Amino acid sequence: MRKKDLFFLCTFLTFFCNIRSQDTDLMRVEYSYIPQSDSDNVYSRFRVSLNYPIKMDDKGTYFVITPQYRYNNLDIQDRLPFDEGGDLNAFHTIGLEVGYTYKMKNNWRFGAKLGAGISSNFEASGIEGDDFRYSGSLFFVKSYKNKQAPKTARLIVGLRYTLPASINFPLPIINYFERFHPSWSYSIGTPKSNIKYFFNEKNTLQAFIGLDRFYGNLQNNRTFVDENGVAKIAENASMLNVIGALGYEYYFTEHLLFYTYAGYTLSNEIRLRDSNQENVLSINDANTFYLRSGIKLKI
Numbered sequence: 682m683r684k685k686d687l688f689f690l691c692t693f694l695t696f697f698c699n700i701r702s703q704d705t706d707l708m709r710v711e712y713s714y715i716p717q718s719d720s721d722n723v724y725s726r727f728r729v730s731l732n733y734p735i736k737m738d739d740k741g742t743y744f745v746i747t748p749q750y751r752y753n754n755l756d757i758q759d760r761l762p763f764d765e766g767g768d769l770n771a772f773h774t775i776g777l778e779v780g781y782t783y784k785m786k787n788n789w790r791f792g793a794k795l796g797a798g799i800s801s802n803f804e805a806s807g808i809e810g811d812d813f814r815y816s817g818s819l820f821f822v823k824s825y826k827n828k829q830a831p832k833t834a835r836l837i838v839g840l841r842y843t844l845p846a847s848i849n850f851p852l853p854i855i856n857y858f859e860r861f862h863p864s865w866s867y868s869i870g871t872p873k874s875n876i877k878y879f880f881n882e883k884n885t886l887q888a889f890i891g892l893d894r895f896y897g898n899l900q901n902n903r904t905f906v907d908e909n910g911v912a913k914i915a916e917n918a919s920m921l922n923v924i925g926a927l928g929y930e931y932y933f934t935e936h937l938l939f940y941t942y943a944g945y946t947l948s949n950e951i952r953l954r955d956s957n958q959e960n961v962l963s964i965n966d967a968n969t970f971y972l973r974s975g976i977k978l979k980i
Contacts, residue, residue, distance in 0.1 A: 707732050707936075711975030713893070715922070715946070718967040721758035724920060724951065726751055726895070728975075740784060745794075747778040753895045755918060755951065757964060763905040763915075772897035772918070774800040778816070790822040792839075802918075805900035811916070812898045816843040820854060834859040837870075846896055847919040847958055875928075885930045890947070893922045893971075903953065905962075913961040915953035923948040924971050941974040 713726040730749035737744055751774040761769075776798025784790055794817070801812035820839025835858050842851040856870030867876040875889030896919045903915040926944025933939065946968045953962040 706730070707978045707980060709975060709977040711973065711977075713971075713973040715893075715949075715971050716969060717949075717951070717965045718969040720965060720967075722951070722965050723754075723756040725754045725756070728752075741790075742783040743781070745780040745782070747780070747794075747796075749776050749778075749798075750774065751895070753897060755920070759964065761903075761905075761964075762907075762962070763903040769802065769899070769903075769918070772800060772802050772895065774798060774895070774897065776800075776814070780818075785821075788824045788826055790824070792818075792820050792822065794818045800896055801898040801900055803900060809898070809900055811845075812900070814843060814845060814896070816841065818842075818854075831860055831863050834861075845917070845958065847894075847921065847952070847954060849958055882935075883932045887928045887930075888926075889928060889942075890923070890925050893920075893924055893973075895920050899953075907961075914955050915961050916956050917954050917958075918952070919954060920951045921948070922946045922950075922971070926971060926973075936980065937976070937978055939974075939976050942972070944971045945969070946971055 709728065709730045711726075711728045713724075713728070715724040717723060728749070728751045731747065733746045735744045735746070736742075753772040753774065755770050755772065757769060776796055778794050778796030780792060780794030782790060782792035796816040798814055799808060799812040800814055801809070803812075818839060818841040820837055823836040825834040837854065837856045837858075839854045840851045841854055852871075854871055856868055856873075858866065858868040860866040864879045865877070866879075868874055871892075873889055873891035875887050875891075877885055877887035879885050896917065898917050899915060904912065905915075906912055923946065924944055925947050926942045928940060928942040930938050930940045949968050950966050951964040952960050953964065955961050
């Protein structure tokens with residue numbers, strides 16, 4: 682595979698990982714832990730994801746298959762205003778995305794992906810219609826040929842839409858990355874901005890601001906009356922965090938590495954929502970510590 686083709690494939694796989702870093706993951710196993718301040722509530726997550734690229738021709742066209750699984754544990758110890766039983770805590774997310782990308786003129790590349798999955802606490806019997814989620818993305822990538830290794834740069838612009846979700850409109854994606862020095866790189870945009878320092882081939886350190894979130898269906902809706910005497914129905918749960926953190930990466934080999942991130946949330950919300958995605962109950966919104974660690978295999 683030519684270096685130019687490899688760079689474009691890496692960029693596409695980066696997008697498939699929601700641009701959560703500038704790494705090009707083929708496999709990731711990860712654990713996150715977010716203890717909630719001012720309460721005994723805890724959010725934790727176990728995640729496994731894969732990216733399997735299939736080369737379609739010698740012109741840089743690829744088809745990519747991406748399965749993933751997440752176990753989200755929303756351990757709520759606070760007293761909630763409803764008496765219904767059932768498991769509010771454990772949410773399972775199982776999804777599959779497929780993508781297609783090809784080269785355009787002037788060092789541009791087009792990509793698209795479609796996905797479907799289920800995200801639910803599965804407290805009833807079987808899978809229900811409200812458990813399903815669907816997503817679609819379109820994006821364009823510009824690479825800069827005049828940048829020579831290790832100096833590289835790229836621009837990614839696009840849109841992503843997920844249904845249902847706590848935000849009911851397409852989300853813009855714009856991210857600029859540059860390796861401007863053998864020891865330094867940075868990225869600016871969504872959903873993550875960072876600056877990274879390369880000590881050597883095995884050790885890197887980065888500071889970043891990014892997003893972390895989850896969304897899951899409650900198979901047994903919760904009904905309660907708020908302080909104003911208005912009846913509310915909670916039909917799904919969501920979490921959205923804005924995080925500031927430091928991250929360390931250690932490369933066992935050129936392609937296999939261990940990483941750990943530690944930081945603090947700049948915004949932290951765990952909410953129950955109705956079918957229109959309106960907030961019906963805020964469980965926790967105090968800022969707190971954030972920990973994430975894992976192993977990944979990359980190109």
